[in-house]
Amino acid sequence: MRQTKLFSKTLRDVPKDEVSINARLLIRAGFIDKLSAGVYSYLPLGLRVLKKIQHIVREEMDRIGGQEILLPALTPKELYDITGRWNEIDVLFKVEGGGGRKYALGATHEEVVTPLVKKFVHSYRDLPVAVYQIQDKFRDEPRAKSGLLRGREFNMKDLYSFHTDRADFEHFYEQAKQAYLTIFQRCGLDAVVAEASGGVFSEKPSHEFQVFTAYGEDTIFFCPRCGTYKNAEIVRSVSVVGTAPGKPAACAECQGALAEKKAIEVGNIFPLETKFSAPFKFDYLDAAGKKQPVIMGCYGIGPSRVLGSVAEVHHDKEGLIWPASIAPYAVHLVSLCQAEADIKTADRLYETLTNQGKEVLYDDRTGARAGEKFADSDLLGLPKRVLISPKTLAKKSVEIKDRAAGKTTIVRIKSLAKLFSK
């Protein structure tokens, strides 16, 4: 992509009410635009990152047997009446259409997916089933100040699994947990699994995937002796008698000293037991022909939240630093050429790399100063910057800078394509 064609540009000013690191960086770099609090547009560079994250999520969900579907956002009130969640979910956006039809905008999709799967599953032979979707969710968050980490409209992958019994559910739950860890690792996030409360759903704990960062909204306690992570909410509820509320000194299980860290939740998985199969009367016939309730689990990752988390974790004071796996382009070809013959050489290099299937963003602007181009390149944060200038061309070379390591190397143009094909 030629930067002179790219309609987005880096910006000097960021909306004053935007306080989160992730949104400030992504807006300045022209990856996203803020429409209103918690509601963002994806510009070409940001959408490329989002799609790469979605692609990784999709691959790992397919690998554990997930079947992709797509559910609507408009959910009839009648379905929420069945579970009693119309008034229970306080962040539900409610919409009234003509003829008094009432809908919720999907904040989660148990009310849609449970009766849907019920239509096709009658016998134990039809189970297990795991379906997922990648779709936008809506939540009327009272505070939406964390950029892509807490949106009123945000992208979500939600998977739902349906099982004959707890053992089968637990087997899949472990598979999903591993798939999630793989997803975060592939996206450049070092996530840990923390126990959290099962909430209204289950006696069992749910699990959160947490990435440590100084500005995280969540507090996680780590017990070095057990090697377990726990969300503060459940640590507090079992805190040792005599300690200040919310500040446990020791692990409730092994009495080890607890370490406290700030983190961002990037995913969560829940045992749902029969919480939704019961109200929707979703039973199956077992091998003996007897009715049994279906056991469910749900599994969420927000690709837009992952995008924001990567920006929170991978940046320096100059700008973003994309992991290669989800970078919008692999290479930022920055040209300082002004003479016609030099520009032609730079153009040829761009075309050669592009034709070889390399994803290249080409800063072909002739009106921008070198300092401006370097600053923009650091802000955009592509993994490799390839500098072509009269100076490098005198040596028939380019200068390659690794954005993360900051190191530069000089490489002859003839060897460049070979180097990148590795």
Place this chain on the structure above:
Amino acid sequence: MRQTKLFSKTLRDVPKDEVSINARLLIRAGFIDKLSAGVYSYLPLGLRVLKKIQHIVREEMDRIGGQEILLPALTPKELYDITGRWNEIDVLFKVEGGGGRKYALGATHEEVVTPLVKKFVHSYRDLPVAVYQIQDKFRDEPRAKSGLLRGREFNMKDLYSFHTDRADFEHFYEQAKQAYLTIFQRCGLDAVVAEASGGVFSEKPSHEFQVFTAYGEDTIFFCPRCGTYKNAEIVRSVSVVGTAPGKPAACAECQGALAEKKAIEVGNIFPLETKFSAPFKFDYLDAAGKKQPVIMGCYGIGPSRVLGSVAEVHHDKEGLIWPASIAPYAVHLVSLCQAEADIKTADRLYETLTNQGKEVLYDDRTGARAGEKFADSDLLGLPKRVLISPKTLAKKSVEIKDRAAGKTTIVRIKSLAKLFSK
């Protein structure tokens, strides 16, 4: 994909209130599920078709220089107040969040895209710009009885173009028109361009892409002498004095006899002139440094409507008949094998074809009768049915049936992979 793993199944019963051919066929075949009037879920087979249509649309939009973005559904009321369309668009779903924040659910996105592009475009050097998105739209249609042809929530590709002047706009408009014709042709739809009213936007006509079918909602008049198609709405408005209203006998331009046909609108393109750049004060500086208004166009195709249209046009009384370009799978491998050795041969054939990158749906059910399998296969409508049975295996062969032509041929298993790699 093994059919025993596919969670959707063909159905005998279709919701009684579902009258449209497209939805009835797609629901019976397990491609979509009706959640409420005009609101559908995509099951694995339907989502595969939708994605293939989106992929074709994306390729053709990229080819004319469109840059993909993604805009939110939640649109603040303040933006609609600027254009005065908050009360003007009668199908707008309106949502009120906490703190009295009012949003419209995007029915179209001029109010979002115009101020967005304005942020990055200041000079004639920044123009032209063409951005598009593939995203779900919401319209509170009073009558939503046409399945995927008129949804309350539906998938849309909307492209917006921004130009320095009318000549540049018109040049792009023609490119977009050709790209649209290519898209429909690639999706197996024989679309014609019909003139329609510019509506509130422009003095100039807009253009619709219409596919003829007996149950279309639109009426199109064709003048064989001029070779032009016109939507009934504009033909009526210039109808010859003395004819019954709405039933013109002759072409207003050349007096040729008009032929009337029913059709489905599958896309439309609009000259917007300065309808949106004016209220958003979207000007640019020309080469002389003088402020000029930006000229806009908008261009819509509904991938979900294309899906529904293909179902309306390509089916027979047995079921769907997918064009190869958008079929969910290329091959339906139907096994009637019951003996263990035969099943192994069928399994191997499935794996061989799949490993060669062929998209295969494998009816590996052992509990279903031959007649049921044939009926399901015709209903699903994949381009090629490959039948493997004790009878064909006796000749070391399979029987290939072309779903559209209905013809069958016997092919030796050894030659099959080679045949399909063509």
